Amino acid sequence: MPTYVYKCSDCNHLFEAVHSYKDRLDECPSCKSIGKISKQFNTPIQIVNHNTGVKNKAGTVVNREIRKYKEQIKEYNKNMKKENNKK
Numbered sequence: 590m591p592t593y594v595y596k597c598s599d600c601n602h603l604f605e606a607v608h609s610y611k612d613r614l615d616e617c618p619s620c621k622s623i624g625k626i627s628k629q630f631n632t633p634i635q636i637v638n639h640n641t642g643v644k645n646k647a648g649t650v651v652n653r654e655i656r657k658y659k660e661q662i663k664e665y666n667k668n669m670k671k672e673n674n675k676k
């Protein structure tokens with residue numbers, strides 16, 4: 590199952606969750622807010638912009654996440670090719 594990165598807009602908690610594509614997470618595991626978390630797959634850079642006070646730390650997280658996203662995209666493309674070959 591794929592790993593997703595979420596960020597809570599309430600407490601800025603950044604966390605990973607493993608679940609299937611169809612599932613959705615609603616609750617922040619840190620502050621328990623409902624409906625405040627959003628997937629960070631397409632816009633990991635936002636983490637840096639929103640947390641100017643912890644720029645270096647956030648940057649490290651972002652770099653790590655970007656590396657992970659690239660791996661995921663590679664995996665995704667591989668799987669897509671496999672899917673296409675089946676047809």
Ligand SMILES: [Zn+2]
Pocket residue numbers: 597598599600601602617618619620621622625
């Ligand atoms: Zn939260």
